[in-house]
Amino acid sequence: MTAATLTPPRQGAAAGRDGFMHLLHAEWTKFRTVRGWVVAIAVAGLVTLLLGVYTGARSQEGCPGGPCHFTIPTGPGGEAVTDTYYFVHRPLAADGSITVRVTSLTEVMDTAMTPQGTAQTQPALVPWSKAGLIISAGAAQGSSYAAVVVTGSHGSRMQWNYTGDSPGLAGGASATSPRWLRLTRSGDVITGYDSADGTTWSMIDTVTLPGLPLTVQAGLFATSPGYTQQTSQQITGGSSGGAPTDATATFDRVNLEGGWPGNSWTGTPVNGGRSSISYPAAVAGGYHQAGGTFTVTGSGDIAPGVNGASSIDQTLAGMFIGLIAVIVVGALFITAEYRRGLIRVTLAASPRPGRVLAAKAIVLGAVTFAAGLIGAGGAILIGTPLLRANGSPIYPMTTLTEVRVIAGTAALVAVFAVFALGVGTILRRGAGTVAAVLTAVILPYLLTAAFPVLPTAAANWLLRVAPAAGFAIKQVIPQYPQVDGGYAPFQGYFPLAPWAGFAVTCGYAALALTLAAVLLRRRDA
Amino acid sequence: MSNTTIEVAGLRKRFGQTVALDGMTFTVNPGKVTAFVGPNGAGKSTTMRVILGLDAAEAGHALIGGRPYRSLRHPLTRVGALLDAGALQPSRTARNHLLWLAHSHGLGAGRVDEVIAEVGLAKASRRKAGGYSLGMRQRLGIAAALLGDPPVLMLDEPFNGMDPEGIVWMRGFLRALAAQGRAVLVSSHLMSELQESAGHLVVVGRGKVIADTSVADLIASASGDRVTVRTSARWDAMTTLTNAGATASATGDDTVTVSGLPAERIVAVLGQGNVPFSEVSAHQATLEEAYMNLTRDAVEYRAEPATEIVR
Numbered sequence: 001m002t003a004a005t006l007t008p009p010r011q012g013a014a015a016g017r018d019g020f021m022h023l024l025h026a027e028w029t030k031f032r033t034v035r036g037w038v039v040a041i042a043v044a045g046l047v048t049l050l051l052g053v054y055t056g057a058r059s060q061e062g063c064p065g066g067p068c069h070f071t072i073p074t075g076p077g078g079e080a081v082t083d084t085y086y087f088v089h090r091p092l093a094a095d096g097s098i099t100v101r102v103t104s105l106t107e108v109m110d111t112a113m114t115p116q117g118t119a120q121t122q123p124a125l126v127p128w129s130k131a132g133l134i135i136s137a138g139a140a141q142g143s144s145y146a147a148v149v150v151t152g153s154h155g156s157r158m159q160w161n162y163t164g165d166s167p168g169l170a171g172g173a174s175a176t177s178p179r180w181l182r183l184t185r186s187g188d189v190i191t192g193y194d195s196a197d198g199t200t201w202s203m204i205d206t207v208t209l210p211g212l213p214l215t216v217q218a219g220l221f222a223t224s225p226g227y228t229q230q231t232s233q234q235i236t237g238g239s240s241g242g243a244p245t246d247a248t249a250t251f252d253r254v255n256l257e258g259g260w261p262g263n264s265w266t267g268t269p270v271n272g273g274r275s276s277i278s279y280p281a282a283v284a285g286g287y288h289q290a291g292g293t294f295t296v297t298g299s300g301d302i303a304p305g306v307n308g309a310s311s312i313d314q315t316l317a318g319m320f321i322g323l324i325a326v327i328v329v330g331a332l333f334i335t336a337e338y339r340r341g342l343i344r345v346t347l348a349a350s351p352r353p354g355r356v357l358a359a360k361a362i363v364l365g366a367v368t369f370a371a372g373l374i375g376a377g378g379a380i381l382i383g384t385p386l387l388r389a390n391g392s393p394i395y396p397m398t399t400l401t402e403v404r405v406i407a408g409t410a411a412l413v414a415v416f417a418v419f420a421l422g423v424g425t426i427l428r429r430g431a432g433t434v435a436a437v438l439t440a441v442i443l444p445y446l447l448t449a450a451f452p453v454l455p456t457a458a459a460n461w462l463l464r465v466a467p468a469a470g471f472a473i474k475q476v477i478p479q480y481p482q483v484d485g486g487y488a489p490f491q492g493y494f495p496l497a498p499w500a501g502f503a504v505t506c507g508y509a510a511l512a513l514t515l516a517a518v519l520l521r522r523r524d525a
Numbered sequence: 526m527s528n529t530t531i532e533v534a535g536l537r538k539r540f541g542q543t544v545a546l547d548g549m550t551f552t553v554n555p556g557k558v559t560a561f562v563g564p565n566g567a568g569k570s571t572t573m574r575v576i577l578g579l580d581a582a583e584a585g586h587a588l589i590g591g592r593p594y595r596s597l598r599h600p601l602t603r604v605g606a607l608l609d610a611g612a613l614q615p616s617r618t619a620r621n622h623l624l625w626l627a628h629s630h631g632l633g634a635g636r637v638d639e640v641i642a643e644v645g646l647a648k649a650s651r652r653k654a655g656g657y658s659l660g661m662r663q664r665l666g667i668a669a670a671l672l673g674d675p676p677v678l679m680l681d682e683p684f685n686g687m688d689p690e691g692i693v694w695m696r697g698f699l700r701a702l703a704a705q706g707r708a709v710l711v712s713s714h715l716m717s718e719l720q721e722s723a724g725h726l727v728v729v730g731r732g733k734v735i736a737d738t739s740v741a742d743l744i745a746s747a748s749g750d751r752v753t754v755r756t757s758a759r760w761d762a763m764t765t766l767t768n769a770g771a772t773a774s775a776t777g778d779d780t781v782t783v784s785g786l787p788a789e790r791i792v793a794v795l796g797q798g799n800v801p802f803s804e805v806s807a808h809q810a811t812l813e814e815a816y817m818n819l820t821r822d823a824v825e826y827r828a829e830p831a832t833e834i835v836r
Contacts (some may be wrong), residue, residue, distance in 0.1 A: 022628060026625045029625035033618070035616065336614060337614075344579050345613075349630070351597065
């Protein structure tokens with residue numbers, strides 16, 4: 001009873017993978033044949049790119065008489081650093097050691113000017129003020145170093161090359177309870193010790209400083225970071241302010257062993273040539289030697305740099321406009337089918353709903369990733385040099401970080417689109433889906449980062465649990481426990497690490513897609 | 526079992542309190558057009574959605590050539606379906622609508638242009654489908670159903686919105702498809718649309734099959750043993766025939782419909798009684814009439830009194 005004119009059945013020839021490739025092809029054809037969707041995604045990419053370029057082209061740094069053109073010092077690893085302190089030093093031309101007793105560490109901070117204009121200071125507690133011994137490749141900012149220090153309230157520690165940090169004894173230094181510190185050098189290996197009494201010593205850590213020259217500068221130092229660093233000097237947002245502080249430390253019982261060729265100490269403010277940087281108005285850095293007792297006053301920090309520079313992510317502001325278009329298209333890619341009953345045609349042609357959804361997700365993800373790559377890549381690669389040319393200090397970073405920000409942002413855009421696809425499949429209504437996804441994605445970011453109305457604790461909580469957590473992917477400046485940076489989202493700091501935040505967003509997308517697939521299979525179409 | 530059948534057995538489904546399918550059972554065979562008729566709400570569209578695996582039935586099964594639709598590897602090459610002519614993205618052109626469907630089965634643009642030509646949309650195929658009239662959308666839907674050159678076709682209300690010319694074309698097209706050996710299931714709530722093209726009838730009401738019969742048999746049964754007598758002496762004829770044991774009623778100025786006596790006996794009786802008559806013929810019911818008799822009890826939404834339905 002079969003018809004002579006019918007073509008023979010095409011069974012068996014095409015395997016499952018072949019079928020899925022056909023499905024991908026079909027969904028791609030679906031996407032590209034709706035001009036509105038193609039235009040919206042192209043515009044999303046272009047807006048991101050052009051706003052990034054505009055941000056770079058329009059920026060002018062506010063130094064009197066033109067752009068500032070100051071550069072951020074970088075450490076041995078290429079990372080941005082803060083390297084400002086008062087250094088009392090002499091050369092060490094061979095192996096050797098230096099031992100000292102710290103009998104006090106106190107800090108003062110700037111207070112408001114009086115009406116007469118007289119600068120005043122008041123005592124302050126600065127948790128990460130530091131004073132102690134340092135062996136450094138030189139007095140230039142960003143030099144390789146190792147130090148043992150007494151801190152304001154983090155005990156004694158050994159720190160090296162800006163990011164290295166190991167704790168020693170707890171407690172600070174005072175006349176009644178002094179702290180003994182020792183650094184020994186053997187080639188490029190430096191070992192730090194501390195002691196409560198000068199007889200019982202404990203090793204804190206031993207580190208290798210690659211490329212350390214034969215003759216190094218070694219001696220005493222003091223420094224103290226600004227008092228309220230929650231208010232950052234970052235250009236991207238937040239209020240600038242906070243008071244400069246300085247730390248004054250008293251040292252005695254200085255004991256040198258090994259190859260110390262000179263016979264006198266030199267005092268050098270390490271500050272990159274900028275005068276009186278961040279000192280309270282009433283004081284300046286310096287040192288005073290009376291017999292065997294040294295008093296050293298310094299301000300600044302020797303630490304990884306987290307403030308004072310723009311990060312490249314400020315060129316990505318246009319992404320949020322583009323993201324709205326991407327989310328709308330992501331939702332419509334499925335809800336338009338529900339609206340017209342087209343979903344039945346789709347499922348009749350491909351009766352396996354999970355595969356249909358997978359094909360849609362892949363097509364949508366690939367298209368939006370491409371748009372994100374063009375948008376974020378263009379914004380950063382064109383916008384950042386323009387920012388630099390206009391004198392904005394740009395936080396230095398590795399190529400790998402730059403690739404992560406660009407590719408990660410593009411991937412994030414794609415994941416948000418797929419999230420919208422999943423939610424759209426669940427809700428089956430375009431308007432409701434767009435509202436829900438924008439609420440989950442854009443709103444938390446607006447409340448925490450763009451217009452920071454939420455307190456930092458609430459903002460950090462929200463950016464851990466909301467789908468918006470993925471915006472962490474564009475964070476450039478890392479957080480360090482040894483720097484009080486405030487680290488609020490509006491300053492560009494996210495509570496989760498870049499890939500962890502991205503994983504949270506991916507989790508939401510996966511959850512939405514899984515639920516969508518289950519519903520698509522169970523529900524009558 | 527042939528590849529070219531639809532087998533529906535014992536389908537049951539409810540939407541909330543409403544029983545949509547109540548043991549729907551029938552088979553569609555190749556080589557003819559099977560009309561799937563019944564009033565609105567009788568379960569025709571639901572049955573088709575269940576056949577296509579889009580809706581799940583609570584009981585029973587629907588098989589295409591012995592297999593559930595969802596297990597088919599390349600379903601468009603087995604069953605072509607038109608469920609809803611409006612199921613398209615308005616901003617996509619008709620040709621692109623067919624193109625993505627074709628791509629889902631590894632078919633190319635060549636096949637798309639073939640089916641476009643077959644349904645007579647060649648000139649309009651690059652226009653946005655949103656601008657199509659309902660009749661053109663029906664043609665586009667037929668083209669989509671034909672893409673995979675399937676041995677089974679299933680069309681839900683394809684005559685809706687078609688102009689008279691389109692209806693004539695569609696009837697011929699359906700007959701031609703069946704003549705190629707395909708099984709063609711066409712639903713309608715208007716019997717008249719299918720009168721000339723359907724060879725088989727599945728009449729449904731309230732979710733189940735009321736009649737599953739050939740068109741000829743249905744008309745015969747609806748006609749019963751009634752005989753139409755054309756006469757100028759209506760009252761004489763009725764009196765004479767009633768006396769002879771028949772039931773007679775006036776159905777027109779000069780016609781009397783008689784039951785209870787065969788036509789030969791009526792001629793004899795009238796001759797004996799000298800009643801003049803110009804014609805005695807076996808009553809021929811229309812398909813519409815037969816269908817109305819069958820579905821009278823199954824009409825879901827009826828105006829009171831029952832005067833409507835025929836358009």
